[in-house]
Amino acid sequence: xxxxxxxxxxxxxxxxxxxxxxxxxxxxxxxxxxxxxxxxxxxxxxxxxxxxxxxxxxxxxxxxxxxxxxxxxxxxxxxxxxxxxxxxxxxxxxxxxxxxxxxxxxxxxxxxxxxxxxxxxxxxxxxxxxxxxxxxxxxxxxxxxxxxxxxxxxxxxxxxxxxxxxxxxxxxxxxxxxxxxxxxxxxxxxxxxxxxxxxxxxxxxxxxxxxxxxxxxxxxxxxxxxxxxxxxxxxxxxxxxxxxxxxxxxxxxxxxxxxxxxxxxxxxxxxxxxxxxxxxxxxxxxxxxxxxxxxxxxxxxxxxxxxxxxxxxxxxxxxxxxxxxxxxxxxxxxxxxxxxxxxxxxxxxxxxxxxxxxxxxxxxxxxxxxxxxxxxxxxxxxxxxxxxxxxxxxxxxxxxxxxxxxxxxxxxxxxxxxxxxxxxxxxxxxxxxxxxxxxxxxxxxxxxxxxx
Numbered sequence: 001x002x003x004x005x006x007x008x009x010x011x012x013x014x015x016x017x018x019x020x021x022x023x024x025x026x027x028x029x030x031x032x033x034x035x036x037x038x039x040x041x042x043x044x045x046x047x048x049x050x051x052x053x054x055x056x057x058x059x060x061x062x063x064x065x066x067x068x069x070x071x072x073x074x075x076x077x078x079x080x081x082x083x084x085x086x087x088x089x090x091x092x093x094x095x096x097x098x099x100x101x102x103x104x105x106x107x108x109x110x111x112x113x114x115x116x117x118x119x120x121x122x123x124x125x126x127x128x129x130x131x132x133x134x135x136x137x138x139x140x141x142x143x144x145x146x147x148x149x150x151x152x153x154x155x156x157x158x159x160x161x162x163x164x165x166x167x168x169x170x171x172x173x174x175x176x177x178x179x180x181x182x183x184x185x186x187x188x189x190x191x192x193x194x195x196x197x198x199x200x201x202x203x204x205x206x207x208x209x210x211x212x213x214x215x216x217x218x219x220x221x222x223x224x225x226x227x228x229x230x231x232x233x234x235x236x237x238x239x240x241x242x243x244x245x246x247x248x249x250x251x252x253x254x255x256x257x258x259x260x261x262x263x264x265x266x267x268x269x270x271x272x273x274x275x276x277x278x279x280x281x282x283x284x285x286x287x288x289x290x291x292x293x294x295x296x297x298x299x300x301x302x303x304x305x306x307x308x309x310x311x312x313x314x315x316x317x318x319x320x321x322x323x324x325x326x327x328x329x330x331x332x333x334x335x336x337x338x339x340x341x342x343x344x345x346x347x348x349x350x351x352x353x354x355x356x357x358x359x360x361x362x363x364x365x366x367x368x369x370x371x372x373x374x375x376x377x378x379x380x381x382x383x384x385x386x387x388x389x390x391x392x393x394x395x396x397x398x399x400x401x402x403x404x405x406x407x408x409x410x411x412x413x414x415x416x417x418x419x420x421x422x423x424x425x426x427x428x429x430x431x432x433x434x435x436x437x438x439x440x441x442x443x444x445x446x447x448x449x450x451x452x
Contacts, residue, residue: 025094025307030101033289034075040062044070048074067326069293069326077291079124097224118152140226147166178311187263190239200243228286229247229248229272232404259315264286265286273362280356288321301326303322323338380393
């Protein structure tokens with residue numbers, strides 16, 4: 001009997017060990033916008049580059065060593081991010097997702113100079129993650145696939161991936177130690193200019209075959225790209241309606257095996273929920289940029305994201321968002337101090353990361369009750385990576401966020417925004433929705449009520 005009990009106990013222990021989640025981490029970094037010509041003596045009218053001899057400096061304020069919200073990234077900013085990433089869970093990091101727009105938006109150098117800038121960033125990441133694989137994808141500012149680019153990244157990608165990357169800028173990675181497959185897309189082929197090209201057709205055919213194979217092999221899939229599906233009236237999007245619709249149909253078809261979708265491009269911290277007959281079936285998380293950002297609707301601080309996941313199944317368990325307060329870093333003689341901004345599940349009170357939980361979170365962003373307004377303010381703080389640029393968001397702005405998150409079909413998004421605009425106009429709601437003082441008052445009232 002004792003032997004039988006011992007065997008039973010060992011069987012239970014072995015079973016638990018085999019089925020227990022193995023926790024791993026991966027970084028998601030995006031939109032470096034590295035500008036080799038950035039200088040703290042630069043001219044903001046010249047994208048923070050040095051004025052020529054005939055011109056004056058022209059800027060009306062001092063520029064920081066780590067960058068400026070009006071310009072692309074300095075080398076010191078990106079190097080500080082790399083140093084910080086080396087200190088976080090380095091022994092448990094499985095891989096790195098690098099989702100494009102490597103060089104500056106206003107890069108004016110030659111092709112060789114652009115390639116050298118990409119080489120510099122590649123070498124920096126190779127030193128930072130010397131024992132890890134980095135999986136790069138192309139952004140809209142990056143050069144087209146080429147033999148030179150393929151050779152530059154050949155130490156990270158297997159032969160089959162290198163072949164499809166050189167031909168079309170897309171590839172897949174099969175994880176040998178787990179049932180997780182990474183599918184890296186070239187979202188530049190979704191643009192209005194490229195969506196009808198032969199390369200775009202080849203990518204669609206290839207994607208279907210890869211997802212069919214993953215289904216047959218009972219693999220889970222991460223889809224990785226630069227520009228997410230959907231629309232956003234606050235940022236430029238160059239994804240054709242046909243390509244966008246086809247991508248969404250593909251996700252709905254293979255939703256059961258898609259464990260996550262990861263994108264950049266917007267320089268903002270947000271998410272997307274994909275529905276099938278009004279049922280949430282998949283999600284996408286959009287990481288903020290390493291580059292600081294400023295546009296007419298607000299600014300954002302530099303950000304880095306570290307995901308926690310089950311390496312056996314690919315299930316995303318959580319992430320921690322890190323950020324750099326750029327203004328403080330530029331004033332600090334001691335250097336850049338990256339810090340944790342928030343943890344996803346704790347910040348929003350989620351019990352898991354799933355299409356259903358993110359659908360419920362999106363529903364809380366509808367403005368009505370003070371509690372909903374508080375949740376929306378938290379979302380705005382994260383969206384801008386703790387830059388104080390959210391006070392100009394009125395009711396129409398708030399609803400645009402909701403529409404962008406939940407209505408990914410282009411027509412559905414426009415109808416959602418227009419319906420909200422009509423309703424708000426009828427109600428005369430044009431006042432700013434969220435202010436810091438209102439948020440602080442709401443928190444204070446909530447705290448008092450809890451004490452009663």
